[in-house]
Amino acid sequence: MVEANNTTVTLQVHRFTPHPERAERARGGSPFAKKSSPFGGGSDSAARRRPRGKQWVQEYTIPARPSDTVLDCLLTIKRTIDPTLAFRYSCGHGMCGSDAAAINGTPTLLCTATVRDWAKQPSTAPEVDDEGFRRTGDETANEPDVPVENVENVENNITEGSLGVIELASLPGFPPQRDLIADIDPMLNQIRKLTPYLQADGVLATTAEGKVDVFEYLQNPEQLAKYETLSNCIACGVCEGACPVYAGGDAFVGPAALIWASRFINDSRDTKAMDRMDAIDTADGVAGCQSVRACSLQCPRGIDVGEEMWQIVAKVRER
Known part of the structure; x- marks a missing residue:
């Protein structure tokens, strides 16, 4: 047409x-x-x-x-x-x-x-x-x-x-800088505070011949599937703007930061899962999520943010 x-x-x-x-x-x-x-x-x-x-x-x-x-x-x-x-x-x-x-x-x-x-x-x-x-x-x-x-x-x-x-x-939940440009630094700072990078034990694996083991971090499909979808997050802030708790100005780390934390908590290669869960087990962390699930509606990368939030909240409370 x-x-x-x-x-x-x-x-x-x-x-x-x-x-x-x-x-x-x-x-x-x-x-x-x-x-x-x-x-x-x-x-x-x-x-x-x-x-x-x-x-x-x-x-x-x-x-x-x-x-x-x-x-x-x-x-x-x-x-x-x-x-x-x-x-x-x-x-x-x-x-x-x-x-x-x-x-x-x-x-x-x-x-x-x-x-x-x-x-x-x-x-x-x-x-x-x-x-x-x-x-x-x-x-x-x-x-x-x-x-x-x-x-x-x-x-x-x-x-x-x-x-x-x-x-x-401009994007709700963030102070506008000019017209449609919002200052998303508060969200990025929250993500940085939760160490958004892989933390391994630092021990270099070697083979029986003393060579570097290139398969040190080899994962099976089930291990990869646990965090692969979460790695698609582009930190756009859409989920935070849709969240009535975060956009409402309450003390809450926000769904984007929790998604990034969950991505490494679910990574079998990371050795700091317990420390990461301790960091978000606070009043403004997982306790601030009210399970409204508005964060899932417009995610441009297709992440069911609300479901992932529920999963990480349950994992923190059950540890």
């Missing part, structure tokens, strides 16, 4: 420009202010505090096809309309995770979200009754169906006119 080129889409972008830092803040602030701990990088909640700045919503209406990605649309805007629009991307193919943002309120990747899947017509907005409550599906279940000819007219209008509206904002 050949897509029409005379269609448009409207992007409603929640923009943000930070205020310049004051001179005294740049110098370190008051000498009598409370100092951060010398053993850490300061409070994670402070690092996630939203900076002050100018906030506004800006609309852009551009030509687009249903198969275009939201990233394609943003690049069109930046190259032809507004070069000041800020967003982050790298590979553009869902492999790096750098372009995570909120589309219509849902954390996902800009480069994998298509206009066809995310554009919504103004008429699809939830209806509100006289008392200000949204109408539920049960209340509209008995309403008459739209006539077939009207449905065809709607489809023709979409084909020849507007594809709809897409709302964009």
Whole structure:
């Protein structure tokens, strides 16, 4: 099917420009202010505090096809309309995770979200009754169906006119740096604290002839399967933005850090599994997970984050 080129889409972008830092803040602030701990990088909640700045919503209406990605649309805007629009991307193919943002309120990747899947017509907005409550599906279940000819007219209008509206904002749970760029350093710092690398015993295996044993870390398929899926995590932050505990600002290490910890706990070659479980067996570790499983909904790498979280929580408690 050949897509029409005379269609448009409207992007409603929640923009943000930070205020310049004051001179005294740049110098370190008051000498009598409370100092951060010398053993850490300061409070994670402070690092996630939203900076002050100018906030506004800006609309852009551009030509687009249903198969275009939201990233394609943003690049069109930046190259032809507004070069000041800020967003982050790298590979553009869902492999790096750098372009995570909120589309219509849902954390996902800009480069994998298509206009066809995310554009919504103004008429699809939830209806509100006289008392200000949204109408539920049960209340509209008995309403008459739209006539077939009207449905065809709607489809023709979409084909020849507007594809709809897409709302964009920076990734929830992280302080915005500018427009759609979120500061994900708090998440990366949490991952680093949990030593996201293989820790073996350091003993070099040798053969009977005294040569290096190249099969020292050979694994069977069952051992590989325990952590292989988890190794696909690209630390995009989508699961953290979807998590109501982490994005809500509560003290919680977050699902991304726990996934990285679980990846090495399940690795048969790693010798620090007990130490890793001790590190996450805290009030802001596995105890902070409320098993909402919203973290699984939009993972770009297909990881069932909620199930993996349940598995690591059970393993920590049973050890």
